[in-house]
Structures are given as C-alpha cells and as structure tokens.
Amino acid sequence: MRAMRERKNPKIRKNKVYFRIFGTALSIVLIAVFINGCTNEVLKDETVADPNLNVSIAETFPANQADTVVINPVIAVTFKSAASTSDVSASTLILKEGTIPVTGTVTTSGKTINFTPSTDLKPETDYTATIKSPKSSNHDSGEHSWSFRTGKHRQNNSLSVVSVTPLKSAIEVATNVKPTVTFNQEMTSSMTKLVTISLWQGTTAVIGTLTFSGKTATFSPTNALSAKLVYTGKVVFGTKSSSDDDDEDDDNNKSASTYTWSFTTVGSGPDVTLPTVLSVVPTNNASAIALNSKITVTFSEAMNSTTINTTSFTLKQGSTNVAGTVAYSGTSASFTPSSALAANTIYTGTITTGAKDAAGNAIASNYTWSFTTAPTAPVDVTPPTVISVLPTNNATNVGANTHPTVTFSEAMNTTTINTTSFTLKQGSTNVAGTVAYSGTSASFTPSSALAANTVYTGTITTGAKDAAGNAIASNYTWSFTTAPTAPVISFATEVLPILQSKCMPCHGATSPTAGISITNYTTVSKLSNSQIDNSSMYPKMGVTAAEQATIKAWIAAGRLNN
Known part of the structure; x- marks a missing residue:
C-alpha cells in the first residue's frame, strides 16, 4: 500500500527522502548529546569534598545512588x-560489579576523566565506581x-533520571x-517527546x-493529593511522538524502561x-x-472497649472456660478469675478476632498463649525457735532501763505474742510491762526501771506460735x-x-582565759560537758586519771549541785 501511494504521488516519495535525511541528522545530534552527557553528567549542587x-x-x-x-x-x-591537568591525568577511575572489576578504557579531557566499559553493563545490577587520586607532596593517594x-x-540519547522530589x-x-x-540532560522540545511522566x-x-524547565520536569496535580496515602511517580523512557509513524524508523528511542518511585502524604487518613x-x-x-493471678493483655493501640469482654478475652483450663470478669483501660485488658486457679495446672488465654480497635479493625487472627500455675504449697509443720535474746543469757551489768528482746526463726502469729507467752520475772515475781511484736522480733518493756544488781529471768512459753499454728517445742528461758x-x-x-x-x-x-570561769557551781553549770571534760586540757593541767574519772x-x- 505504501509503495502504491509513493508511485501515485512522487511528492510523498520526495518528502520521505527529506525526512530520512532529517532523521539521520537528528541521530547524529543525539549521539553527540550522548557523548557530551556521559562526560558531563552531574547532580547539580552536590560537590564531593571527600577528605580522602x-x-x-x-x-x-x-550520580551517587x-x-x-x-x-x-x-x-x-x-x-x-x-x-x-596533571592531577586529572594521574588519577585512576575503575568500575566494579561487587568485587569483580569491569574492563574498559579510561580517557581524560580537561578536568574530566572518563571510563568507557568494553561491553554493555548487566541490566538491573548494582555497580560501584571508584576514583583514585595520585600522591602529592602533602598527601598520600x-x-x-x-x-x-x-x-x-x-539508548543512544542516554537520557536518565538523576533525582526526584x-x-x-x-x-x-x-x-x-x-x-x-x-534528568541528566536539558529537556528540549524534542527530548520531552522521549519520556512520559505520570502520578498514580x-x-x-x-x-x-x-x-519542563532546563533539566527538570514538574507535575502539578489539578487538585490537592489525599492525606496519608501512597502515591507512585512513573517516568517511561523512549515514548515516540505521534509524527513518528514510519515503519522503517530507527528503533533506538522506542519504550525500553520505566523509572518509578513512591512517597506517602501527610495527614490523618x-x-x-x-x-x-x-x-x-x-x-x-x-x-x-x-x-x-490476674491475666493481662497489652494491645498495640487503643481498642474499642465494647469489644473487649469475656467473649473476646477468655481463659480456659483444657476446654473448660474459667469464670471471671474482664476490664479494659488505656491499651490494656485484664481478666480476673472469680476464684483462685487450680495448682500445678496449664491454662490458656485467648484474644479472639472479636477484639477491635477504635476504627473497627479486628486483630488478624486469634492470639493464644499458655502458662502453668504453681504447685500446691507444702504444709508448714516446723515449730519456730528462739534464735537470739537481748540481753544475752547470763549477761551482767545490764542497764536498769533495758527492754528484753527475743528474735524468732520465722514470722509468728502476733496474737500469740503477749504478756502471757513472753514474761520477765525477778525470782517468782512477774515484772509488770508491755509486749510488742514486729517482723520476727518481740520486745518486753518494763513499766518501771529494773532494780540494781538483781537477777531477772525472761521466758517464752509454748503459747508462742508461728503463722501456721506451730508452737515452740518447749519453754525458752x-x-x-x-x-x-x-x-x-x-x-x-x-x-x-x-x-x-x-x-x-x-x-x-x-x-579568766578564753572567758571561762570555774570558780563555783554557778559558773561551772554554764559550761558544756566538753568544756568541763576537756581531754586535751587534762595533760596541761596535770589532771590525773582518777580525777578525770570523778569528773x-x-x-x-x-x-x-550536791
């Protein structure tokens, strides 16, 4: 059909020749742009000042990344x-895929050093380029x-994305x-036909x-974007213009790849x-x-309290539900059994998909966990003992205002520690007083000072019992x-x-020296104990040890004053 049109209309064939000539010229221009772009491509305003x-x-x-x-x-x-120029020419530029060097040719031109791979690089592959500077008088390499x-x-035009916002x-x-x-090149009217940019x-x-302005394309949405949603930008390379409908056109600029990136908007969606x-x-x-124990669950966010109940929060022993109540506060729910759990038993807690957050989102699947209760505590049959007393047995020169104290081997039943089970006697006569108990110790406080140079006997009777009801084995005196x-x-x-x-x-x-007079009781009584009983002054004044003891x-x- 095309050949018939050209034979019937020579003008079409002539225009075709002109178009081919134009196409060849355009290809040469694009190749030149490619060479220039490859040697001068930059990410503007990103000067590298590596201290190495x-x-x-x-x-x-x-550009990096x-x-x-x-x-x-x-x-x-x-x-x-x-x-x-010597710094540039003495530098080394290498390219690696992982740890494998890529073969190629290094050339320099003015302030630029280029590396041209011997063959095409692998598609969708990470590469690392390294520039090594020479040694100088002030620096190592x-x-x-x-x-x-x-x-x-x-693509022969080597058009690529440098950065996005x-x-x-x-x-x-x-x-x-x-x-x-x-992009890496100025986006002329002809270059803009090589890409399609969209937002999704x-x-x-x-x-x-x-x-388009210079190397940058700007997409302006007609309306503001929605809050808290993910948007994806797409740059499709090689899109042909509508005028390029010749079957024999060069294939270099046909669609070959797509660059995509995503971002998330602000706000409460x-x-x-x-x-x-x-x-x-x-x-x-x-x-x-x-x-x-009270069973507690903490969620990742605030929940709808009406969905946190004994249906969505259960505790089972085997297949039997444990009776109890559920409470919810903040982000935590608690299950309180109606009675004590059985000893040495496995229990399983479950949060069902009936538990939902404030927005109505349910947990993805039932959450279950298990635990085992403690064994039954052994019965306490060990009688308590007295482990110490103050004053100690057979002590002498005990102060008349002493408070005899007894320490037991374990906590006692406080109701059994009293003036009947804890007594103090002088001979066969009971000393009047009160008894107090705290921790594992009991104390007896006499109602008046004890008599001097007198023997007293303390007694803990078998009426003193521990918390389990065990009495001491025999009276302790x-x-x-x-x-x-x-x-x-x-x-x-x-x-x-x-x-x-x-x-x-x-x-x-x-x-008097230092204003201190000690001529009579009146002047002495005004002094402190340390002023009267001054050990540093005794040697100077010749006060004997016996005299010091008297003072x-x-x-x-x-x-x-006697």
Whole structure:
C-alpha cells in the first residue's frame, strides 16, 4: 500500500527522502548529546569534598545512588577548577560489579576523566565506581567511591533520571506537593517527546499538568493529593511522538524502561492498620504462676472497649472456660478469675478476632498463649525457735532501763505474742510491762526501771506460735543481772576541789582565759560537758586519771549541785 501511494504521488516519495535525511541528522545530534552527557553528567549542587581525596570532585556521572542508568553509560568524574591537568591525568577511575572489576578504557579531557566499559553493563545490577587520586607532596593517594544501578534500556540519547522530589519512600509529604523529575540532560522540545511522566494513587492516575524547565520536569496535580496515602511517580523512557509513524524508523528511542518511585502524604487518613497483641502477663509458657493471678493483655493501640469482654478475652483450663470478669483501660485488658486457679495446672488465654480497635479493625487472627500455675504449697509443720535474746543469757551489768528482746526463726502469729507467752520475772515475781511484736522480733518493756544488781529471768512459753499454728517445742528461758547502783559523786567535796587546784589558776574570777570561769557551781553549770571534760586540757593541767574519772562520773550522774 505504501509503495502504491509513493508511485501515485512522487511528492510523498520526495518528502520521505527529506525526512530520512532529517532523521539521520537528528541521530547524529543525539549521539553527540550522548557523548557530551556521559562526560558531563552531574547532580547539580552536590560537590564531593571527600577528605580522602587531594582534589575535590565537582560532579560525577552517574550520580551517587542513581537508578535505571542505561546499560551503555560512560562513567565520568569532573574535578573542581582547582585541579591541575596533571592531577586529572594521574588519577585512576575503575568500575566494579561487587568485587569483580569491569574492563574498559579510561580517557581524560580537561578536568574530566572518563571510563568507557568494553561491553554493555548487566541490566538491573548494582555497580560501584571508584576514583583514585595520585600522591602529592602533602598527601598520600586517596579514593572516593559511589554506586548506581542499571536499568534495562540501552539508548543512544542516554537520557536518565538523576533525582526526584519528593524523595523515594518519603513520608509526611504535603498534600499540595508538585513532584519533580531531574534528568541528566536539558529537556528540549524534542527530548520531552522521549519520556512520559505520570502520578498514580494505586491504579488511579492523578490528573495534572506537566511542564519542563532546563533539566527538570514538574507535575502539578489539578487538585490537592489525599492525606496519608501512597502515591507512585512513573517516568517511561523512549515514548515516540505521534509524527513518528514510519515503519522503517530507527528503533533506538522506542519504550525500553520505566523509572518509578513512591512517597506517602501527610495527614490523618482512614485507619486500616490491624491491632496486635504486644505483650501478655503471665508470659507464654511461664510456670509457677500464683493461683490468685490476674491475666493481662497489652494491645498495640487503643481498642474499642465494647469489644473487649469475656467473649473476646477468655481463659480456659483444657476446654473448660474459667469464670471471671474482664476490664479494659488505656491499651490494656485484664481478666480476673472469680476464684483462685487450680495448682500445678496449664491454662490458656485467648484474644479472639472479636477484639477491635477504635476504627473497627479486628486483630488478624486469634492470639493464644499458655502458662502453668504453681504447685500446691507444702504444709508448714516446723515449730519456730528462739534464735537470739537481748540481753544475752547470763549477761551482767545490764542497764536498769533495758527492754528484753527475743528474735524468732520465722514470722509468728502476733496474737500469740503477749504478756502471757513472753514474761520477765525477778525470782517468782512477774515484772509488770508491755509486749510488742514486729517482723520476727518481740520486745518486753518494763513499766518501771529494773532494780540494781538483781537477777531477772525472761521466758517464752509454748503459747508462742508461728503463722501456721506451730508452737515452740518447749519453754525458752534465759537470765541476766542488772548493774550495781552507781556511787553518788559530790560536786562540793569531790569535783570542785579538782577544778580549784588544777583549773582555777587560768580560769579564776579575774581575767579568766578564753572567758571561762570555774570558780563555783554557778559558773561551772554554764559550761558544756566538753568544756568541763576537756581531754586535751587534762595533760596541761596535770589532771590525773582518777580525777578525770570523778569528773566524768559527776557529769554522767546529771551534774548535780550536791
């Protein structure tokens, strides 16, 4: 049909020739763009200042982390203007797939060093490029590496995506965002025909307009995006223009690959997240659990309290439901059995899919866990014992105001520790007093001071019993002797003479040293104990040990004026 049209209309054939000539010229231009793009591709405003390198890098191609890179790229590094030609020519540029070097040719041009692989790179494969700088007078040799991933396409125009906004996998993106795509080349009117850019929410295309400026394409949605939803941007390479309908056109610019990225908008969209059980008490497979335990479940979010009940939260012993009540607060639910659990028994807790969050989302599946209660406690048949007493048995010189104390081997039944089971006697006469009990100790407080130099006997009878009702095996008795009556020290006849002979030379009535006068009881009574009983002054004043003892005894007796 096409041949017949050309024979009938020579003008068509002539135009066809012109179109082929134009197409050839366009191909040459695109090849030139490819060579120029491969040697000068950059991610603008991203100067590499790696401290390991002697000279800073101005730009690289492909950019670090670039995706869907053509499989026939020319790897390029352009140094900043401070780099000398010798620095560039002495540098080394290598390419690796993992740890495997890629063979190719290295060339330099001005501030740029290029690496051209010997064959096409593998599609959809990660590669790492490394530029190594030479040694200088001030630095050892250094290196800088960056990575990129190839796509599936091989295009002579080498058009690829350098960066996008919002960033890939970005979250909390404003709903009035205008996504952008930055390419590695200026997007001329002819180049814009090589790509199709669209934005999708699921399988629904977002309506909007597309504009180009320099290397950047901007998609402006007609309406604001919906809140808290995932959107996907798509860049399809190689789309033909509507005028390219010749069957014999060059195949280089036909669709070969698609670049996609996604982001999530900000805001509070519908809650579709299923709640989960975060923790349980007792934990799964726990053992020796107390028979009066309350079973607790904590969820990942606030739940609808009306769905947390004895139907959605159950406790079973085998196939038998345990009776109890369910309470819910915050993000936690608790099951309280109506009676104590059986000893040494396995119980299974279950949260069913009837448990739902505030948005009505149920847990994905029933959540179950088990635990084992503690064995039955052994019966206590061990009688308590007295393990210590104060004063100790046969103690002497015990103070008249002492409070005899008894410590038992275990906690006792407090009602059995009283003045009947705990007595203090002087001979056969009971001493009046009160008994107190705390922890594992009991104390007897006499109603008045004990007599001096007298033997007293304490007794714990078999009426004293432990919490299990076990009494001590037999009465426990012990004795102690109080101290003799202390002699009375006279101030007038014993203390004052010592002070007058040893202290008054410095502390008399006239100009006493440090203002301290000790001429009589009135002046002495105004002094503190440490001023009277001053051990540092005794050697200076020649106070003997016996005299010191007399002063101390007078002070201990209350510093009487006698």
